[in-house]
């Protein structure tokens with residue numbers, strides 16, 4: 001095993017309060033702290049915890065996000081290769097919709113370094129709390145919005161549906177103001193064929209600066225989805241469309257009576 005290691009941690013979505021104690025210990029003790037977080041206050045706070053802290057360059061001039069992600073992995077590995085114990089910080093859960101975080105762990109393992117990821121609190125976790133959604137009741141399906149459309153993902157409309165990255169549907173590059181309307185129009189059309197035009201969805205934004213700010217919970221009929229206020233941190237939640245039918249034969253096999 002090479003000297004040098006990588007630990008990838010997440011800050012959670014809300015400022016400061018959602019960081020785990022384990023993640024904080026790694027942040028403080030790292031020989032080198034690198035971070036890719038969305039807001040300047042968190043960046044300042046990370047610098048106060050570890051003076052080696054440095055932002056991982058996030059180049060939005062590239063035509064494809066993938067190229068930027070590759071550069072981020074290279075930046076992280078360049079420190080690990082120097083034999084340092086590196087902690088890389090991402091916002092939310094570092095393994096949820098976080099290509100470079102997984103990429104850095106894979107690359108570190110390939111090069112013979114110790115590497116681990118610690119879980120954090122994701123936007124979906126905040127959604128469960130803010131909207132009052134228990135995935136145990138009807139189940140929960142979660143897709144990246146472009147992937148959902150281009151692969152015609154099979155899903156069950158009687159179960160909760162969560163779609164991520166609705167501001168960059170069909171966009172392999174970076175968010176452009178107003179550039180999301182076409183993708184959102186296509187998504188709305190497709191969803192209306194499964195639900196109804198009046199079916200109310202929620203465009204959700206967890207509060208980053210809680211308790212100073214409240215979460216944004218924008219209820220919108222699917223037919224009006226393209227007119228909703230959507231930002232790069234919006235996530236779409238479509239509630240279950242009626243209860244799923246029961247399989248009486250299966251219930252009998254499992255010894256579940258009529259009263260369940």
Ligand SMILES: C[S@@+](CC[C@H](N)C(=O)[O-])C[C@H]1O[C@@H](n2cnc3c(N)ncnc32)[C@H](O)[C@@H]1O
Nearest residue numbers: 092093096097122123164165205206233234235
């Ligand atoms: C690159 S992913 C990062 C996800 C992050 N790692 C997490 O654990 O939630 C960005 C997407 O996450 C979701 N997201 C990020 N911040 C959010 C927030 N404050 N509220 C709701 N969704 C958010 C949106 O779907 C956004 O397009």
